[in-house]
Amino acid sequence: MKVGVFDSGVGGLTVAKSLQQSGLFSEITYFGDTARVPYGNKDKATVTRYALEAVEFFNGADVDCVVVACNTVSVTALEAMQQFSNKPVYGVLEPGVMALQQLGTVTKQTRVLIIATRSTIASGAYQHRIQALGVEQMDAIATPLFVPIVEEALFDGPILQETMRHYFSSLTKPDVVLLGCTHFPLIAEQIAQYFGGVATIHSGEAMVAWLQQHLELPKQYAQTPIRILASENVEAVKRTAKHWGLIL
Amino acid sequence: MKVGVFDSGVGGLTVAKSLQQSGLFSEITYFGDTARVPYGNKDKATVTRYALEAVEFFNGADVDCVVVACNTVSVTALEAMQQFSNKPVYGVLEPGVMALQQLGTVTKQTRVLIIATRSTIASGAYQHRIQALGVEQMDAIATPLFVPIVEEALFDGPILQETMRHYFSSLTKPDVVLLGCTHFPLIAEQIAQYFGGVATIHSGEAMVAWLQQHLELPKQYAQTPIRILASENVEAVKRTAKHWGLIL
Structure with a gap:
């Protein structure tokens, strides 16, 4: 199973790291909205608008489901994302x-x-x-x-x-x-x-436990490659990913 | 003379306050890009793109010149703004x-x-x-x-x-x-x-001194009304403006 991870910026790499270490997924596609980060002080309407743009991206991406790493998005815009997504979307709440x-x-x-x-x-x-x-x-x-x-x-x-x-x-x-x-x-x-x-x-750890239980996924992948995308400065996101211990 | 003030969020209110107290302007129109704040860690390309959207707004607004309060924009995107603006644009550098x-x-x-x-x-x-x-x-x-x-x-x-x-x-x-x-x-x-x-x-103080010297504006307005606009949550910007001592 291929998983997409959506986050407002680099923070979601902590969740992506748990997913990478879990052995549950064949591939991870991470998208961080670094051009508009942070979301945490912003309005529900604004966050929802940004989240729906991410849905558009993941609708056309080669992933089987989408994990919303960002808590702000998970509590304010998850239902809107689920409504417009063509694949399952899971939040961290x-x-x-x-x-x-x-x-x-x-x-x-x-x-x-x-x-x-x-x-x-x-x-x-x-x-x-x-x-x-x-x-x-x-x-x-x-x-x-x-x-x-x-x-x-x-x-x-x-x-x-x-x-x-x-x-x-x-x-x-x-x-x-x-x-x-x-x-x-x-x-x-x-x-x-x-x-x-x-x-x-x-x-991140909570999400792995939840996905394992709800999707009944076996731990089968020794290595999960991650593809990192961002709305700006993807190189900075990759540097942070390495620094935080993800394997690129 | 009517002045527009562009900022990435609420910070530029410190500059708007100096302009309001200066007596040089008949009216201030403030625009804060609160939906995408902060700009300070973002790429030149991203900041330039956002700044040019602000130019589009001010091109259609009832102002005679535009002050860029944000230092990040002033040092990374001022020339691009001047190129596409239909009125003078001044940065804080x-x-x-x-x-x-x-x-x-x-x-x-x-x-x-x-x-x-x-x-x-x-x-x-x-x-x-x-x-x-x-x-x-x-x-x-x-x-x-x-x-x-x-x-x-x-x-x-x-x-x-x-x-x-x-x-x-x-x-x-x-x-x-x-x-x-x-x-x-x-x-x-x-x-x-x-x-x-x-x-x-x-x-803010530096900008007032510079404008007074370069535009030879007289101090003539006892009260300068300010109109506050923002790309999200304008009420929060107005609250901050009051809190920081601007007269709304």
Whole structure:
């Protein structure tokens, strides 16, 4: 099975990396909308318009399904994409919620922290799904500064530490942190440590588990080639991909 | 005289504020490309394409000239804009360099620090112009994290302090800092203080001085109305404008 991956920029490479390592796919075609990145502070109407342009691209591409890596798109424009796509389109919202459920110990007493872009948090999509699991203790906060910090490759150090303090210092310690933005897996360890060691949920790993379960795909490919496309500066995306450990 | 102001998003409101306070113009029409902001990490080709779309808008708008508030556009796409515009287009590069000259004491020994987005620094435009003034001691660094920090309204505090340390700690103290991005005037005081009190050059003020000198405009308007347009979420731009002290 050939999979397309759509993202607003380079962040979705964290999801593409999980897909590449999964052995479930024969080929990956990644498209990042680097000419208009980031989507996280933008309107639903704008994000939907951009997402439908991506649908047009993937409708004509040699892929069997499309994974939306970007959380902002997954919570604001997934239905519109599904409506106009000629192949199945999967977002990261359901997989993230499934991963939370499968931690095994989610009860009323579990305290969940959701961190994401402003648009993702404002949509309420994660909050509604997680409340539906019976979780009663939840914080959901927009942490937009983590995105440029990761893009500047400041994966640790005083700027990240001060930014975590800025966003987290007034929160009660969570049991699990749902990383609701593709950039955040790159600072997952630091976030877990900030809270003294907590579980984190990574969209890419969650997506692999979800696809394996829902499509009943066997792990059969030792190597999955990835083709990288972007609306500008594809060379920069390829450099980031290598830097983040994908095999080009 | 009616002036159009083009910017990639909200940052150019710092320039629009200077124009509004100048008394030189009867009316301001501001257009921010919020649907595709930021431009600062994007390619010259992409920025030029977006800038030419703005030209198309201003060609049909009721303005007598266009001010490009965005430094990234001013250094990468000004000539293309001038080529296709049916009215004069002014960028912030020349005014910034003129403001530096008019500080009066620029000599070989003056140490200038230029801070801007990645694209603006990479273009070398400020560096070439300032070298042409005979300045021999110059640092030019990309400080992209200041942009989201200002957009998050973190005008002071530990995140800004750590970010200044990150960018500035290895530099020799400058005599003057050229703020080569529209967002930076909002943290000009903190930057000046970081270096123990230095002069800073603000694109908006520099543009007013330059326009007054080159167009010989009299200061005649007690109040300049501003019309704000944006490629998405114009209400958010208006809120920022009020917050930053423009009179709507």
